[in-house]
Amino acid sequence: MGHPQLPTTESAVRAIREIADAYRLEMTVTDDIGADRTSRRTAAGAFAVLDPDGSLPHEAYVELGGSPAVSVQLFPEDDAKIIVDxxxxxxxxxxxxxAFLRSVYGGTAWVKARSFPPGQWLIVPLPGDETYKELILRGALTPWLARGIR
Known part of the structure; x- marks a missing residue:
């Protein structure tokens, strides 16, 4: 895809901070640095701080204020988990x-509702043909999610 590379957790946090500033959102960041501190480190041994290659893994948890409630967990393995409402x-x-956060805050994310089988999905389109879709659990439709139903 044509996304700019975010080679480090730090660069991803910087990119999120720019988005938070652009949308005037409060932001808190918690950093965990070292294999003994990150949540899913399996390559390093018990109580190890460095990975086997000598690098220091960096994981960050970011919370963005406002509506919708958004949290981003950035993992050392170049992936992330985002929770939106x-x-x-x-x-x-x-x-x-x-790009995911810009879609959410910029108004292009939406909720698809289907009557059969019944269900609602949060759809987050990104530039190009990349789209993410996740099921909204029954009873979990927040006011922000309800506004986006199509």
């Missing part, structure tokens, strides 16, 4: 995070 998008490429 309770709807979880796991395993997103880290490079897709800025």
């Amino acid at each position: 309770g709807v979880e998008f796991p395993d997103l490429p880290r490079a897709s995070v800025p």
Whole structure:
């Protein structure tokens, strides 16, 4: 895809901060640095701080204020998990995070409702032909999600 590369967790946090500034959102960041601190590190041994290659893995958890409630977890493995008003998008490429957030805050994300089988999905289109879609659990339709139903 034509996303700019975000080679590090730091560069991804910087990109999210620019989006938060553009949409006037409060932002909090929690950093976990070292294999002993990151959530899914399996390559390093117990109590190891460095990965086997000598690098220091960096993971960040970002919360954005406002509506919708958005959190972004950036993993050292170049992927991320984004939660939008309770709807979880796991395993997103880290490079897709800025475009994903611009879609959510810029108004191009929407909710698809189907009567049979019944269900609602949050659809997040990105530039090009990339689209992410996740099921909204029953009873989890927030006011922000309800506004986007098509």
